[in-house]
Amino acid sequence: MSSESRNLEARTFSGLPGAASPTLARRNTNERLIAILLAVLTWGGVAILMVLLGHIVHEGYKYITPHFFTNFASRKAEIAGFKAAIIGSLYMIGLTILLAIPIGVAAAVFLEEYLRKSRLARFIELNINNLAGVPSIVYGILGLMLFVRFFNFQESVLSAACTMALLILPVIIISAREAIRAVPAGIRHAAFAVGATRWQVVSHHVLPAATPGIVTGVILAVSRAIGESAPLLLIGAAAFIRFAPKSPMDRYTVMPVQIFSWLTKPQEAFHQVAAAGIIVLLVLLLALNAVAVIIRMKAEAKYKW
Amino acid sequence: MNKRFLIKAAVLAGLAGTVLAGGAALAALKGNINIDGSSTVYPITEAVAEEFMGANPGVNVVVGISGSGGGFKRFVVGDIHVSNASRPIKKSEVEKCAANSINFIELPVAFDALTVVVNPKNDWCDSITVAELKKIWDQGSTVKNWSDVRPGWPNKPIKLFGPGTDSGTFEYFTEAINGTSKQSRADYTASEDDNVLVTGVAGDQYAMGYFGLAYYEENSGKLKALKVDGGKGPVAPGKDTARSGKYAPLSRPLFIYVNGKSAQREDIKAFVNFYLDNAAALSEEVGYVPLPDSAYKTIKNRFNSGKFGSVFSGKDTIGLTIEEVLAAEK
Known part of the structure; x- marks a missing residue:
């Protein structure tokens, strides 16, 4: 009798949340502490980012003038411009995209849709994943030996674009493969069932459905390439150049290299010019990401499963 | 018309x-x-x-x-x-x-005149001899505190800033001061970007560093340049002393x-x-x-x-x- 009442007591005890149970109270406190900690860390990170951005904008805004976009580099901070670097970056990225997207997407399609799962396939996959983590300077050395010297492209935009394409290929292949894998098998089966060939299945159904994912991966990869300076310094991006590239074989500079060469100058005014350059680079990156979001939303609206 | x-x-x-x-x-x-x-x-x-x-x-x-x-x-x-x-x-x-x-x-x-700089709050040191610089910067240097360099200087750790080993400035300074190019102590803050060195020395009362004259002149409010005594009395770095050849051995x-x-x-x-x-x-x-x-x-x-x-x-x-x-x- 007494044991039964104790049991009953215990049951009601544990059934009341937040009541006098010491372990439950401790767990609730812990839960609240963790939530607070996570919020502090998140907002702390955002706050630091905001402080940095605020500092950059504060430093550089007065050099964002129309002539900053139309002038070439100069030893005088007041008339120094970003034109060669902006055009150089866009030229290089354009070529990089032309080179990297077809190869990257083709590789992803082959690996996902054509190649049978085998030891070789796993070996290739492992290597691609590893390549994605190789430091960019290593690609610079490769680019110097292969494109600048061996193919004799010299210090041209083409050398830079080839090197950058190699740099971002692993990222593009990995994200494209994931996007292709996410397309439901039912879509493929349905297409095969009505007699489509493998290439028809891929080109009519799988690739269009995977486009949002592929585009996101490409934009992320391109954002990385546009911010690289180390490999390009190695393969001959110029510190001082007063013309914009007109052909793929022309000399060039890019935004991060120009910013770097301004930052290493002794004059304080040039550090502010560099800040202005950073603002332009950030705006361009945000614009690229916005384009990715728009393409993604449009493509996703078309495919629902 | x-x-x-x-x-x-x-x-x-x-x-x-x-x-x-x-x-x-x-x-x-x-x-x-x-x-x-x-x-x-x-x-x-x-x-x-x-x-x-x-x-x-x-x-x-x-x-x-x-x-x-x-x-x-x-x-x-x-x-x-x-x-x-x-x-x-x-x-x-x-x-x-x-x-x-x-x-x-x-x-x-x-x-160019290589300039040895300290923090403006450094009130004990205005000039330094080449021998003292060698004592500080040479390979295997045992100098840890300012008092190790010259008696009477504060018993506080000396913080050293200098260019990285790929720079011509590093090669010239080590040859001029330590006698052999690239022979230097390695336990100092090194950067290829001279502005990093400027910031480092400007932020620490017990710091010392060296770089080209232009970086000192642009930051003369934040730094103090030391006179260097190459055997003929202390000489301040500057365009005139470099031109006349008096600022030796650090003009190049x-x-x-x-x-x-x-x-x-x-x-x-x-x-x-x-x-x-x-x-x-x-x-x-x-x-x-x-x-x-x-x-x-x-x-x-x-x-x-x-x-x-x-x-x-x-x-x-x-x-x-x-x-x-x-x-x-x-």
Whole structure:
């Protein structure tokens, strides 16, 4: 009798949340502490980012003038411009995209849709994943030996674009493969069932459905390439150049290299010019990401499963 | 209608005149000039290139900053026409030139004064001897506190800032102070970016660092430059003392090296002559010490008579005065 009442007591005890149970109270406190900690860390990170951005904008805004976009580099901070670097970056990225997207997407399609799962396939996959983590300077050395010297492209935009394409290929292949894998098998089966060939299945159904994912991966990869300076310094991006590239074989500079060469100058005014350059680079990156979001939303609206 | 036509004709004639004049200049000089090398010499070459391209729009001059050593690496295989160098060409580099049958012309263009700086709150130290600098910076140095350098200085840890091992500044300083190029203690904060060194010394009362004069002059409010005693009493770094040769052994000549074959090209000939004509004004403007006018004349003669080879290579250039540079040129 007494044991039964104790049991009953215990049951009601544990059934009341937040009541006098010491372990439950401790767990609730812990839960609240963790939530607070996570919020502090998140907002702390955002706050630091905001402080940095605020500092950059504060430093550089007065050099964002129309002539900053139309002038070439100069030893005088007041008339120094970003034109060669902006055009150089866009030229290089354009070529990089032309080179990297077809190869990257083709590789992803082959690996996902054509190649049978085998030891070789796993070996290739492992290597691609590893390549994605190789430091960019290593690609610079490769680019110097292969494109600048061996193919004799010299210090041209083409050398830079080839090197950058190699740099971002692993990222593009990995994200494209994931996007292709996410397309439901039912879509493929349905297409095969009505007699489509493998290439028809891929080109009519799988690739269009995977486009949002592929585009996101490409934009992320391109954002990385546009911010690289180390490999390009190695393969001959110029510190001082007063013309914009007109052909793929022309000399060039890019935004991060120009910013770097301004930052290493002794004059304080040039550090502010560099800040202005950073603002332009950030705006361009945000614009690229916005384009990715728009393409993604449009493509996703078309495919629902 | 008539009036409009007249205005149009006048404008057209004016445009044609400009185009013709510009066309003449274009026809006269056209080409691409590739320059790379020392980031110390870069500001002078950059200024010259900017002015030269303003006067000769048909010529494209491209300047890189891969360091004195990096520039020579490309120069000895014939990749570039002109190499900027904050030190004379090395014997090994001369040999590589010979192996690739590349001739070169060596041209001193300005002086720089390496400046030893401390924090402005440092009130115990105004000047320092070369021996004391060696004691601080040499390989295996046991100096930990300021009091280890000179008795009476505070018993506080000395914080050292200096350039990275790839820089010509590092090579020159270690040779001038420690006796052997690249022989240095390694336990100091090193950066290839001199602004990092400026920030480091400006932020610590017990810091010491060294870099080119231009970085001190731009930040003279945040730093204190030490007088250096090379045996003839303390001398403050500055344009005058570097020019007179009094600031020894830390003033150094800066060079450009021109590929002998390229020097035959009209555009490069014009560029180098333009360089030597304007180096005095432009090097001063970007924070360096110009050579005397007579020196530029001698050097120009040397270039236009096509004298190949180096007079500085393998020789002791430490504490070289402008007169000695001139004598070497003759």
